[in-house]
Amino acid sequence: MPAITETREQVEKLGQSSYQWGFETDIEMDLAPKGLNEDIIRLISTRKEEPEWMLEWRLAAYRSWLKMKEPTWAKVTHPPIDYQDVHYYAAPKKKNGPKSLEEVDPELLRTYAKLGIPLHEQALLAGVEVPEGEEARMPVAVDAVFDSVSVATTFRKNLAEAGVIFCPISEAIRDYPDLVKQYIGSVVPVADNFYAALNSAVFTDGSFVFVPKGVRCPMELSTYFRINARNTGQFERTLIIVEDRASVSYLEGCTAPMRDENQLHAAVVELVAMEDASIKYSTVQNWYPGDENGRGGIYNFVTKRGACRGARAKISWTQVETGSAITWKYPSCILQGEGSVGEFYSVAVTNNHQQADTGTKMLHLGRNTRSTIIAKTISAGKSDSTYRGQVKIMPKASGARNFTQCDSLLIGDQCGAHTVPYIENRNMAARVEHEATTSKISEDQMFYCRQRGLSEEDAVGLIVNGFCKDVLKELPMEFAVEAQKLLAISLEGSVG
């Protein structure tokens, strides 16, 4: 039917321009020369005014990295990455360091406005008081990362009163060296894997969070990452430490400008939860996925790991992954403390030529440790998506339990979805459950929805959001709404 073909074409056109956050900001950049060697690492360390031990740590990581090879076990393919063709340091040129909002580059503020960083945070930056009535809403603290240097940090005072430290990691290295030294690399060792080693050598910024004993962090912590400089690899490093009986919820969300070249991104996130502590780490990732022909897009190689060190500690990862050309990411939990809990809730959406190989690892060391894995994979277009998960129960983990559910939803007939579970149980008194399903959005479902007046896009949105409900409900409210919209945007042009 010609009318339908026409609509389909229109919808596809929409899909191509759907990356509404594709823009670049003109800000003077301070750029290190391309390439990676010890001098570059020294430069980064100097620019960051780091202590000597940090430089040595970086150099050790670099030397390990030189001996390592890129992992090849993931189901992703890409042209070889020339690690010497990347700028490892870019910082917006600052005159004297912004001390107030007026001093922050207005271009940068405009960028945040375009990104939709909540205005009340900008207002707070400007020192505007929040009216009484609005106190009810949980405030969100933002440590905004613009390329590699954090330029504005809010809510610092409120947090400080509660004893919570939330600051750029480069600052933490200078101001809280003992804490950083004690924990950095303790969950993800410098030579853990190729990308983690690279990150350890060259990371330029990221967030540091410390919640002391007995403190419930009074607000959601949030960081907006944004890649902005051409050919600049982003190497974020995040370290979150939550002491006994303390808790925190951390939100991370990203968008990136549209560009032709592939961009390398290798972040490391380390979480440490002590006795009865709880960490909720939520991510909405929407980096540029490449165009409809698979040109461009971010290569996202991330190492995220949390350690439940104390008894009854809990770490919960929730992620909605819609962006990047390649996603290589396995947020994991080391369940060491007796009765500690690990959770992984994931929605991974791939469209066009995107490739995602993502999942989790749950390592059960302690007695009565529990883990839950809910992974929803949605593939459309010519994309390929793999869930790769490992559940490992060690001999001492008596009474350990795991429940895993992996569901795949296919849209169209040119995409792929794969589930690769690794289960290793060395304790007879442990229980492991694994469920997996694969389904398709059927023509019957589409026709039924459209007969009730829904457009194709609305119908897909409704069905996909229904499919992901179990994961989306784990997100904090602010993100749940954004995530629903993202899912719809990511799948635009995928039906028909």
Add this chain to the structure above:
Amino acid sequence: MSELLKISGLHATIDADGTPKEILRGIDLVIPPGEVHAIMGPNGCGKSTLSYVLAGRDDYEVTSGSALFSGKDLLTMEPEERAAAGLFLAFQSPVELPGVNNANFLRTAVNAVRRARGEPELDAVGFLKAVRAATKNLSMADDMLKRNVNVGFSGGEKKRNEVLQMTMLQPTLAILDETDSGLDVDALRIVAEGVQNLRSPNFSALVITHHQKLLDYLGPDRVHVMAKGRIIRSGGPELAKQINEEGYAAFLKEAA
């Protein structure tokens, strides 16, 4: 306007392993506003195909003929445009939508249609009020709104859910494709009353059925007998009675 729906010489084929197979072979049918028409006919005569073609399902190709709905060319419209224009199809086998909350689905549909019709959207409160009234009329349990669309519904619940959607979407023409099949006596009565509640000068229905019982409740204005992709006989309600007593054999013979 004396014609809400006017179908003329409608031919349609379905793709059967690469070769088009003709299912509709020249349908002529006129439904005026406010009337209820019934279509009866042996299995495989094209009744369901007719309803799908009118609703705009992709699998069929219209090879010739026309269908005007409120004077507009129905056949060039997208399915959702037909829905917005006031056409509703109650499915013979309502489709399950796992994970999609029934109330949310209904509200999204109602507001999509209202937007398209230039009517203000219903807010959560207004919607709940309207839907509560409708479910009560249909003797539906409240929890059906909280469940996922048609998932785990019994046959009767699915059909009632169709009538609920129909009530909320306020169509000017409802096509009921064997909505009475598989219903027990009580469920049939509730469904029939649901349709009767909509009866007005602005509501017409095309009821596809095998059974006299539903028509007893609805009191159709016209009954059409369909065979081999054509309407071979049209008449008043007495036609349905005759089929009920004698079967289709006599009509088929007559047509041949």
